[in-house]
Amino acid sequence: MIQQNYKNSVQETSDGVTTTCFSIEVNESMFEMLTAKVYNDPLLAVVREWSTNACDACIAAELPIKYDVHLPTAEELYFSVRDYGTGLSPEDIVGLFSNLGASTKRNSNAFNGTLGIGRMAGLAASDSFSVDSYYNGTQYSYVVSVQKGVPVTMHLGENPTDEPNGLCLSVDVEPDNVHRYKEKAEALYPYFDHKPNLNIEAKTDLVIEERLSDDWFFKSRDTSRFSQHNYVVMSQVVYEIPNNNAVENHGFANLVIKVPPGSVTFNPGRESLSMDKSTIAFLNQQFKLIKEEYASSAILALSETENDIELVKKYRYLKERTPSELIQQINYLPFASDPLKAMHSNSGPSYYGVQPIYATREFSEKTSGLLTLTYKSKHLVTAKKINNENKVNTDVFLFANHVVVDVKTRFKSTLTGHYSGDSLITWQREGTADLNEAVKVAKNTLDEMGVPYKLASDILSEYEGTEDENGKKEKRVEALYTSHVSSNNSIAKSSLHPADLVETQDYLCLRLSNTTPVLANTEVDFEEYMAVYRHLNIIEDMPKVMGVPKKYQNYVNDLDNWYDFEAYIKERIQQYSFRRPADYHVPTTVSRIINEDNYDKFPEVIQLFYKELKGYREYMSGQYYVDSPYTANAFKRLGAEFVPYEPQYDVDMEVLDTYYSNTQKLITTYTTDDVALAINVAKLERFHELHSTEQ
Structure with a gap:
């Protein structure tokens, strides 16, 4: 990437005026600032910098962009990136990995990098990392480590190889950080035009x-x-x-x-x-x-x-x-289709969105006056006619279940039971209108709108008995009664389960005695299980929980799409590592006072304090963080693994509390909007700290 050109405003003259060029002293502090301290998120940095460098290596070689990324696992505790560019000669390795700021990418926007420090990001995540260069039939191996605060490149050896040219960078990973590398990869790679080849499954789309x-x-x-x-x-x-x-x-x-x-x-x-x-x-x-x-x-x-x-x-x-x-x-x-337009009483959407619709006079004319439409919400069992007094929002209407009633009688109770807990729109003939004509118009109208529907006769047949060889009616055994389990843990009375979903949709079977859950694990109550279920449902799409009365439990046991409520939740818990709040109070910074744009204007101890609080906020964000103590306790009782928060920066809290109490208050409470005041107070307290420690 072409770096923007920043020029010094001082001009050199030759009339006896001496100019002095600035230089950077090579010391421990300078290297630490350019490697470890330049990144607030070292793990994300090493994934990002090495991956973009791998893409650049292929671009430089004018080859298809291809690179392998090894995310750490419990068995293989390392992170690595292997590109298939040109590789580096020993001279280039020593030159690039011993010289911070060197970059060959500043003259072209075809490359991702520009600053020349990204390759050293491994030193932000660990004390050392390895470099393997596959170059023209030879593998050259090096280790880059920090010796007395300064990076050192050590040549380990070289061996013949059949591997294609390219570079592989690798860094060891602490066991506690294994899951974090996957999280960083899933946050980073979705935005990459060129995805890596991964050793494990991860969400990169x-x-x-x-x-x-x-x-x-x-x-x-x-x-x-x-x-x-x-x-x-x-x-x-x-x-x-x-x-x-x-x-x-x-x-x-x-x-x-x-x-x-x-x-x-x-x-x-x-x-x-x-x-x-x-x-x-x-x-x-x-x-x-x-x-x-x-x-x-x-x-x-x-x-x-x-x-x-x-x-x-x-x-x-x-x-x-x-x-x-x-x-x-x-x-x-x-x-919209003509029928939907006809159902609108005005020009359509307002600022608040779609408008209610109903069977207007224009709609009745378009359907030849043959139809009556009724609507039953998922919370009720009674259906009402859709008219000027009982309107339905457009989106509710379109996304409800639609049934064309092609029978004359004995359908209402079956349809109500079939769609218990779901919304339903019925298309019925108006009064004594011709049934066949009404059904034909209803079908054509729904087809024109692109709305799927079912025929009442097909639904009724699912609940009617079949005839045996003697013509005698047999009762269908597939009929299943279940209880809806709501998000607030209430369990409804059992009702007929939709027959077409019994074997086609996944469910969690909650065993019931009447409407009381029967749990095998009596140490965890139903409310705790549901708290865990709701949190897991944030992480992944959990099957719907349905209460199953005792008489139907053996039946669902034989179905592959019904899973035991307790066993399924416990199994899913084992797939993740969760996070919990720290055991101590962690304040929150006021972003308008201290933020990414100005935190470096504060004394170093405040900078570290800000970074630490930011790190904690990042730890708390995301779907694996369990904020509720009640839910966290339920997770623990079910054997969930929690990864405690580990401070990322060495913040001297004694110094902070002794000398920077006013600054802490200004940056963590809404007491002022004056950023300059907060910075000046911090500088005064820094001055006080320096003079107090000198005495």
Whole structure:
């Protein structure tokens, strides 16, 4: 990547004026600053820097980009990246791994790197790392380690090899960090254009729910739905755009903007953006361009849908992501089917989204007055006619279960039981209208809308007996009664389970006696199991829990898609390592007072304190963190593994509490908006510390 050119404003003269060039003293502190201290997240740094370097090596060799990444496991405690570029000669290895800042990539935007320190990221994660260069039939092996605070490159030997040219960097991993490397890989690689070959399964595909442009898209909300952050991706690395009043994002959130190399600047560790004037100006220009093209892109996306369900689904998705000032420009109704348009009483969506619909006079005319529509919500058993007094939201209507009633009588109770716990729209003939004509019109209308449906006769046949060879009715044994288990742990009375789902959808079988759970493990109560279930459901899609009465338990035991409630939860727990809050109080910093842009203006002890608190916040984020003590205790009782928080920085709390009490208060409580005040107070307390320790 072409590095931006920063020139000193001092000009050399020859009229007796002496100029002095700056130099950097080679010492322990300087090397530590350029290796370990440059990264707030050392593990992510080594994965990112070595992986982007591997891509660059293939680009430099003008070869297809191919590289192998070994993520650590319990049996193989190391992380490595192997590229298939040109490899390095012994002279190049010594030159590159003994010279911080050396880079061959600054003259081209084809490369990801520029600063010349990324290859040494292994020293941020460990005291040493190994280098194996496969170069023209010979493997050259080296170890880079820290000796007396200064990196040293040691030649271990060389051997003939049949391996293709390339470089392999490897670093040992502590057992407690095994799962963290996988987490870092899954956070990093989704944004890579070129994915690595991994030794284990990991999620490296980027989840893009909707791409309206080749240059930007919306990030899937894998954390809080209220997240307001936006991002840029440059040279395969994603950067969060920090909250900054100078950046006008026009109300966009979770937006990811792909930008050309060199478009924005970043800090030396490539972990965050450097919000200088050029970066702010570029971001503002990007947001402005996206705002200008967003409405037309969204409308085009709506126009390309094939039916009403896809149309409204896409509209709901877009509405959640559309800034308020643009929402009125997006309307799905022009692209809806004629029947759906007829069911709208006005022009369609408002600021608040899709509007209620009903069987309007226009809809009745389009369906020749042959149909009556009824709606039953999933929480009720009584259906009501859809009319001007009982309207249904468009999205509720489209995504409900639709049944065309092609029989004259004895269908209501069966349909109600079949769709117990689910919403239902029935399409019935109006009064004494011709049944066949009404069914035909209902089918055609639903087909035109693209809404799937079932015939009442098909559902009734699932519950009617079949005839034996003598013509005698036999009772079907497939009928199953189950109890719905709600998210608040309440268990409903048993009702007929949808026959078409008994053997096709996965369930967790909760054994019941009446409506009381019967658990094999009596040391853990039902509420604790459900607390664990709800948290696991955040991590993965858990099967739905259904209460099964005693008389049906043997039946579901023989079905492959029904799993024991207790055994399944305990098995899934073993697949993950969880996190819990620290046993001591950890304060939170006020981002408008101290943040990535200014923390380096505070004394070193405050910088370490800020980094430590940031590290703890990152530890707490994500789906494996269990905040509730009740839920955490339930996990423990079921044998879950918890990884305790390990401090990442050596913060001298005694010095902090003795000399920096006022600074702590200013950066951890909402007492002021004056950043300069906080920095000056910190400097005064630093002055006090220095003079107190001298006495």
